[in-house]
Each structure stands twice: as C-alpha cells, then as structure tokens.
Amino acid sequence: MEKLNFKGLTGHIVTRDVFSYEEDRKQWNRAVKKYPLAIVYCLEEEDIINAIIWARKNKVGIRVRSGGHHYEGYSNGNDVLIIDVSRMNNIMLEEEKGVLTIQGGVRNRELYEATGKAGYPFPGGGCPTVGAVGFTLGGGWGYSARMFGLGCDSLIGAEIIDYKGEKIIVSEVENKELLWALKGTGGGNFGVVTSLTFKLPEKVQNATLINIDCPKLPKEDRVQLFLIYQQLFKTLDNRCNLKMAVYNSKEKGIGVKFTGIFYGTKKEANLAIMPIKEFHCDLCITMKYMSVFKVNEEIQDSHPDYESYKSGGRFVLRDYSREEAEELVSLIEDSAEGSTYAAISLYGLGGKVHEGNKKLSAFAWRDAQFIMGIQSVWEDSMYAQGNRAWTVEKYNVIKKYTKGAFVNFPLAENESYLEDYYRDNKKRLKDLREKYDPYRIFGFEQGL
The missing domain is CATH 3.30.465.10 (Uridine Diphospho-n-acetylenolpyruvylglucosamine Reductase; domain 3)
Structure with a gap:
C-alpha cells in the first residue's frame, strides 16, 4: 500500500513505525492477528471527527474499538484506521x-x-x-x-x-x-x-455470590446436572441468575461449574438452588453474602488478563430430552489438541428479559430460555488452526438444537448471521443503516 500522510489526525496516534504498535494492535483475544494502518487513541470528540474525515479522504476503512473484546476481532482489521475511544472514560x-x-x-x-x-x-x-x-x-x-x-x-x-x-x-x-x-x-x-x-x-446494597464446581465428573452426573439446571429455571426466583459450564480443563479434567448472583441473603440463595445442592455428586460450593460491588468484583477477577480462543453462541428456545442432553454434554469430551479449556455453556435468561417489551429494542431473542455458547482456549499458537476447526465443528452440532445467534458471541463462519442475529428485525435495521450510514463508512465483517 502507498505510504500515507497522517496529517490531519489528532489525539494519540500510533502508526506501524511506532515502538508500541505491536502491543497496541493486540485484542483481548490474542488469537486475533490483525495489522491496522494506524490506531488513533481519541481524547475528545474532535479527535473522532478528524479520524472519520481523514479516513474518508484517504479511502481507508474504519474500525471502532473500546474494550477490544470482539470475539472475532472486528474492532480491528488489516490496513484500516482504528478509532480507539478507550481513553474517553468519564x-x-x-x-x-x-x-x-x-x-x-x-x-x-x-x-x-x-x-x-x-x-x-x-x-x-x-x-x-x-x-x-x-x-x-x-x-x-x-x-x-x-x-x-x-x-x-x-x-x-x-x-x-x-x-x-x-x-x-x-x-x-x-x-x-x-x-x-x-x-x-x-x-x-x-x-x-x-x-x-x-x-x-x-x-441494592448486598447480594450473594454463588460458585459451584464439580471437577472430574462422570458423564451421567454431567447429564443429570444439565437436566436439573434446565428444570430449575422454570421456577427460579428472578433475583437469581446462573451460568452453567460443562468443561474439559487441562487442569481440572471434565466437570461442571455454576456461577451466579442472588439478590438476597445466603439463606434465600440456598433455597433457590436447592435442586443443584441436593444432587448426589461431590459439589464444591462457595456462597458469599457481601456488597453488590464486591460480588461483581470477584466475578471479574476470575477472568484472565487475555486469552487465545474461538467461540460462538446461539439461543435455546426449548427443553432437551435426556438423549439430547447426553449428546450436548459429550461435545467437549474430545477437546482439540493443545486445548487448555473447552466448554459448552448455558447463560440464563428469563425473568425481566422475558418481561421486556419486544418492540422497544432490536434484541430479537427475548423469548429464549438460555444462550448456549461453545468455546475452546489454547496457549500455543501452533494449535490455533485445530482449535478453531474444533469450535466450528461443535458449533454446527449445536445448531441442530438452537436458534439464531447472539451478536456479542459471534462466529466468523456463520454465513446466515443477519437472519440469526436480527430475526424479523433485519429489514428495519438495514433500512436504518441506509439512513444513518448510506455509504457504509463504518462497514465491517458481519456488519449490517
């Protein structure tokens, strides 16, 4: 590409010849390997405006980045200008x-x-x-x-x-x-x-943090916990939400983990999750009643600083039979070579999500019971291709049991993403895109 003059850009500008470029181009997902022309760390709105004008003048694509957590790295790109707003954080x-x-x-x-x-x-x-x-x-x-x-x-x-x-x-x-x-x-x-x-x-001052881990769990117990979780949500107190992960960990083997919050006391939380607690397997249960801030802080602190991974997510709109649950929990048994962690996860919906007015938001899957995610994590880049292929293969299996796709859990290989993300809202959203960005200045992979 012809060398560009970056005159006109303002803010903190990182180009390829700047020492920090290699670090600045990275996403939270270290498996994303993309090389933008430049990154503009905007400090005020004028920096954003200048970046848009410069990109249009020079016919350079734009990507917008804040946290840098896009699963497929669409807030980054090759030979594009990244407008990074992470320093505008008031x-x-x-x-x-x-x-x-x-x-x-x-x-x-x-x-x-x-x-x-x-x-x-x-x-x-x-x-x-x-x-x-x-x-x-x-x-x-x-x-x-x-x-x-x-x-x-x-x-x-x-x-x-x-x-x-x-x-x-x-x-x-x-x-x-x-x-x-x-x-x-x-x-x-x-x-x-x-x-x-x-x-x-x-x-709300306080809540209860729920952590339940069952490592090295036999398949039948994993299936039973899957079915218990599914049934639990039919009557679960709206003050409670749980994520369930059936995992295959290099460190802990194959098991099941629940993470959740109950907006109430430990006693109330114990009653809410009693069907799980009464299960016969050896559960490692930790429940802490503390400030809401501390609850969320502990959940956040459990996440690594970065990962290399591939994942995707779809919506669950029905109950599963025992046979279907067996197939689903079995998906992670043959993890990819080099995988340090693989999981099929269920993210709880319902409660106020179901009660929300469908007409007031473009979120098209308010009636779903859960989001189902599939993921694989690796450390050595030599295993990246195999882990990506494994995730796509398993994603195609869960398509049989799910509908649509969650836009915040994207998969690049999903060719029907517009229908899957937006359902009946697709046409209205496309029309709005034409109105507010008729020249697709903010176009990107899997954009409208």
Missing part, C-alpha cells in the same frame, strides 16, 4: 435524576466501581475489561439480567458521531428509531458512540 452519576452517563471508553470494571460504591447495582457484563458500550449495543447479557433486564433495557439516550463527522443526539424524543436499533444490533454499525445514558435501578 462517568457521571446523577442520583437526583436517577441516571448514569458514560463516555464511549468506559469498561465494565469502571462502571461497576462507580455504581457499586454509590450503592447501585447495574446489569453489566462479567469480564472487567469489556467495553460497556459494546456490551450494551449487543443487548448485554449479565448475571443481573433476570433481576434488572439486559444491559440495553436501561438505555435511555446516546450520542454518536456519524459518517459525516457530525454529532447525533439519540433519545426517546430525537432519533428514537436509532435508540431502538442501539438496543441489540451490536457495535460499530451506525457510527462512533461517544456516550450512553442509562436509567439507574433502585439501590
């Missing part, structure tokens, strides 16, 4: 108005710290360095979703820099259709989000 909590406004670079950890220390829970994500904007725009699954709804359900306003470099105000009054679209379409489709405003929930 948070404004207005208790008298009952609202919270964040800039585009705020991560889950900062968000939980700001709300939790003020006594408010927040329906955010589990991983600390995920960008709160990307989390929200994809719908936003979290351990608090059954109690407070998806992350996007609290969204009441936004500010976006569009393809012309102009600011768009989004609210229930202005550009209301775009507010609907931001609630579940996924990041990067309409422009660069510089701020989001959320309605605060009622204060």
